[in-house]
Amino acid sequence: MTDPWAEWLLHRRDGDDPDRRREVLAFLAPIRDRVLAAAAIGPADTVLDVGCGDGLLGLAALDRAAEVVFSDVSPALLEHCRAAAGGRGRFVHTGLPDLAGIDDAAVDAAVLRSVLMYVPDKPAGFRALHRVLRPGGRLSLFEPVNRFSREPAGRLWGYDVSAVPELALRVTRVARPDPGGPILGFDERDLLAAAEAAGFVELRLTYEASVGDSVGPPFRTMLDIAPNPTSPTYGEVLDRALTPAERDRLIAHFDAHPTRHHRSAVAYLSARRR
Numbered sequence: 029m030t031d032p033w034a035e036w037l038l039h040r041r042d043g044d045d046p047d048r049r050r051e052v053l054a055f056l057a058p059i060r061d062r063v064l065a066a067a068a069i070g071p072a073d074t075v076l077d078v079g080c081g082d083g084l085l086g087l088a089a090l091d092r093a094a095e096v097v098f099s100d101v102s103p104a105l106l107e108h109c110r111a112a113a114g115g116r117g118r119f120v121h122t123g124l125p126d127l128a129g130i131d132d133a134a135v136d137a138a139v140l141r142s143v144l145m146y147v148p149d150k151p152a153g154f155r156a157l158h159r160v161l162r163p164g165g166r167l168s169l170f171e172p173v174n175r176f177s178r179e180p181a182g183r184l185w186g187y188d189v190s191a192v193p194e195l196a197l198r199v200t201r202v203a204r205p206d207p208g209g210p211i212l213g214f215d216e217r218d219l220l221a222a223a224e225a226a227g228f229v230e231l232r233l234t235y236e237a238s239v240g241d242s243v244g245p246p247f248r249t250m251l252d253i254a255p256n257p258t259s260p261t262y263g264e265v266l267d268r269a270l271t272p273a274e275r276d277r278l279i280a281h282f283d284a285h286p287t288r289h290h291r292s293a294v295a296y297l298s299a300r301r302r
């Protein structure tokens with residue numbers, strides 16, 4: 029049993045490369061710890077992990093809370109978490125924007141990482157999170173703000189492609205998510221406004237942007253990796269957009285100009301239900 033969400037988290041995020049998997053976990057561990065710390069979980073608490081995925085937040089919360097409710101739209105990922113949780117936890121097949129199947133005022137804390145970015149109706153999502161929290165309950169979440177990362181013409185995946193504009197344009201047409209879609213169509217202020225409109229109080233938003241140049245692993249080692257669950261892998265994008273000869277020419281260009289410019293931004297948001 030699998031689905032695109034499980035395929036990505038368990039395989040396509042790291043291309044089944046163990047070194048890359050370790051790097052991903054090392055990158056995520058401090059984010060996990062910040063989200064859980066801001067949820068102020070106590071030993072008597074029931075914690076809801078919304079969009080639990082392969083259990084980054086929920087598995088770590090098991091040792092801090094009385095109960096953890098793992099919820100996701102992917103049955104395969106719920107099964108993955110059940111196997112990893114060693115007989116602990118509850119598992120609910122549900123998702124945003126409504127969290128059907130989670131009772132009103134049922135949990136003391138709700139935690140999420142990189143889930144709202146896939147939900148078209150984010151205000152409704154915040155209303156559901158507010159509904160399932162008991163009065164005084166805490167919300168803590170992390171989301172990438174991908175609108176900040178949009179690249180100008182002449183840049184592709186961080187590489188300077190101004191010397192190969194026609195190849196880059198065809199790849200861009202295949203690779204770019206819809207600018208008005210759920211992944212790019214929001215920023216940190218939208219998250220804050222939607223949380224406030226849902227009735228949350230004591231809102232705290234931390235926005236972190238980073239811009240810089242670096243030389244990473246050769247592009248060909250990334251071909252089996254997809255940047256997010258709704259994207260093809262880099263190799264699949266090239267196969268769809270280019271002929272084999274053009275694909276080789278573009279990869280040779282990346283090899284010859286390996287510096288990548290990155291622009292990324294993330295938001296941490298915590299709040300309380302009155």
Ligand SMILES: C[S@@+](CC[C@H](N)C(=O)[O-])C[C@H]1O[C@@H](n2cnc3c(N)ncnc32)[C@H](O)[C@@H]1O
Pocket residue numbers: 033034037078079080081082083084085099100101102105122123124125140141142143146147257
């Ligand atoms: C990028 S993964 C993040 C997984 C996990 N939260 C983590 O921190 O590693 C996105 C997760 O959101 C889940 N998801 C997608 N759409 C959802 C929705 N509408 N409601 C709840 N979860 C959703 C996916 O199944 C996937 O597990």
